Amino acid sequence: MIGRSKYVAVVKIAWQRELEERLSFILSRSRGLAVLFSLYFLWSALLGSQASVFQYSRRQILTYVLGMSILRALVLGSATDNLPSEIVHGQLSDLLLRPIRPIGYWAARDVAVKGLQLGSAVVEVAVFALAASTPLYLPDRLLTVVAFPASLAGAIVLSFVMSYGLGLAAFWTSQSGGPRFCFELILEFCAGAYFPIDVLSSGWQAFFSVLPFPYLIFYPLNIYLERVGPAVIARALCMQAIWIGVVWIVVNVAWRRGMRTYAAEGV
Amino acid sequence: MRSRGKTYLHVWWNLCEMSFASQLSTRMASVGYLAGKLVRFTFFLVFLFAIFQKIPHLHGYTLPEVVLFFMTFNLVDVLAQFFFRGIYGIKAMVRDGGFDRILGQPINPLFRVSFETVDLLDLLTLIPILALTYWTLAKLPGSLTLSRSFLYIILVGNGVVIAFAIHVFVAALAVSTQESDNTIWVYRDLMALGRFPVNIYAETVRVILTYLVPVAVMTSFPAQAALGLLSLKGIVSALAIAALFLGLSRLAWRAALRRYTSVSS
Numbered sequence: 001m002i003g004r005s006k007y008v009a010v011v012k013i014a015w016q017r018e019l020e021e022r023l024s025f026i027l028s029r030s031r032g033l034a035v036l037f038s039l040y041f042l043w044s045a046l047l048g049s050q051a052s053v054f055q056y057s058r059r060q061i062l063t064y065v066l067g068m069s070i071l072r073a074l075v076l077g078s079a080t081d082n083l084p085s086e087i088v089h090g091q092l093s094d095l096l097l098r099p100i101r102p103i104g105y106w107a108a109r110d111v112a113v114k115g116l117q118l119g120s121a122v123v124e125v126a127v128f129a130l131a132a133s134t135p136l137y138l139p140d141r142l143l144t145v146v147a148f149p150a151s152l153a154g155a156i157v158l159s160f161v162m163s164y165g166l167g168l169a170a171f172w173t174s175q176s177g178g179p180r181f182c183f184e185l186i187l188e189f190c191a192g193a194y195f196p197i198d199v200l201s202s203g204w205q206a207f208f209s210v211l212p213f214p215y216l217i218f219y220p221l222n223i224y225l226e227r228v229g230p231a232v233i234a235r236a237l238c239m240q241a242i243w244i245g246v247v248w249i250v251v252n253v254a255w256r257r258g259m260r261t262y263a264a265e266g267v
Numbered sequence: 268m269r270s271r272g273k274t275y276l277h278v279w280w281n282l283c284e285m286s287f288a289s290q291l292s293t294r295m296a297s298v299g300y301l302a303g304k305l306v307r308f309t310f311f312l313v314f315l316f317a318i319f320q321k322i323p324h325l326h327g328y329t330l331p332e333v334v335l336f337f338m339t340f341n342l343v344d345v346l347a348q349f350f351f352r353g354i355y356g357i358k359a360m361v362r363d364g365g366f367d368r369i370l371g372q373p374i375n376p377l378f379r380v381s382f383e384t385v386d387l388l389d390l391l392t393l394i395p396i397l398a399l400t401y402w403t404l405a406k407l408p409g410s411l412t413l414s415r416s417f418l419y420i421i422l423v424g425n426g427v428v429i430a431f432a433i434h435v436f437v438a439a440l441a442v443s444t445q446e447s448d449n450t451i452w453v454y455r456d457l458m459a460l461g462r463f464p465v466n467i468y469a470e471t472v473r474v475i476l477t478y479l480v481p482v483a484v485m486t487s488f489p490a491q492a493a494l495g496l497l498s499l500k501g502i503v504s505a506l507a508i509a510a511l512f513l514g515l516s517r518l519a520w521r522a523a524l525r526r527y528t529s530v531s532s
Contacts (some may be wrong), residue, residue: 023449024449027449027450027452027453028449028452030453030456031452031453031456033456034456034457034459034460035456035459037460037468037472038459038460038462038463041463041467041468041469041472042325042463042467044467045325045326045463045467046318046322046325053321053322054321132469173295175293175294175295175296175299176295176296176299177296177299177300178293178295178296178297178298178299178300178301178302178303179295179296179298179299179302180299181299181300181303182299182300182302182303182306184303185303185306185307185310186306189306189307189310194310194311194314195314199314199317199318199321200313200314200317201317201320
């Protein structure tokens, strides 16, 4: 009980910290709205009076755009952006002295951030969808009810371990901000967070499908939209599991090696 | 006795040198940020090209025309970031007392704050943007007349002036309330709505983007002028909106300075 309660306490504290400057939080959420606006109207213009575009029906593509906004908050929203700074400035020492696993601590903070951002994103998207009278796609297959939450859970875990692993680069360099910025942009595009990656050529799709990125947003949304069959769903879930395993191993190796070099500079 | 203009140019050059030296001392971070900017730009271009493999036009615009809108957005956005990056750090400057030191210097504080940081990475990003913009203008159907080219350049400059005015509003807000971090990013994200022709948005959104947050004036109007689609009324409106925003921003800055009593120094 005590073991679990400390992580719950971390979630609560992180929540309070995020909402300390409420205006900042609201303004930061407005950023997501700008992406939603531009992409929704772009796809509406591309559709025009057609019933479908790029083999997406009107309902499917507009639901994809709305779903993208929600999944950006839930899957890509992260607290581990602060990890490099805490390592570089020696604040990690404070965490190492406490009876809490660092990765568990950061996972708890991530839960808090994702929860807040998800709540906000759902409200934003709901208001937008009502105002725009968006025709939404609702799944009707039993398989989707099982497969979508599973793929979503895999996406959340995969995103967290990748982001955490990237943050550990701070053990070796204080200049990881730039490479992280570049990586996150590549991740967003390849994950389908700006547009479905199947608008690109089959060559690009095949290349992206061996990377972990499409399994964060593109495949979960396509599972929801029932555009893929059981074989593809199974493959997507397997790829998520494989990449989680691979990144988990890298994270553990990086952590052990990082602890050997960590000098708590700045404390 | 050096003229005032030469003095400001000398100060700006010194600020450039210091900013560039700072960025060159963190090469890995700088390369990462530069690569990220180019990745974002490239992926959107790839997306536009991919769309037009299947779709003949977007709201009546062909691929070269849509690319022109996209390049114009990038041109205005990156020019504004290159010149006015200093505003991003004004909140920290106010909080740590650096702004008080600037007020004590014999130079316009708005100038000093705006050009505190000159981003070398944006200068490097401008090179491919300018090249691609020129290439796109050359690819447009029909010939681009001298008058349209001139109008395009004037309206891009007009867009940068509006961007400056918005940065000044943000600076005034920071001096008054020490809140600017997210305000400047709200502007950046609203600006991103100008990536595509503003005609694709609903009427209400178009009006907001033209008169309230004039992203359309900054990004779509120059491209429309180059395509011969902007009326004389549109040109005059664009210049008037820039003049209005500049005037109001100046008033806001002065009011903020009058009320400023220092946060710490």
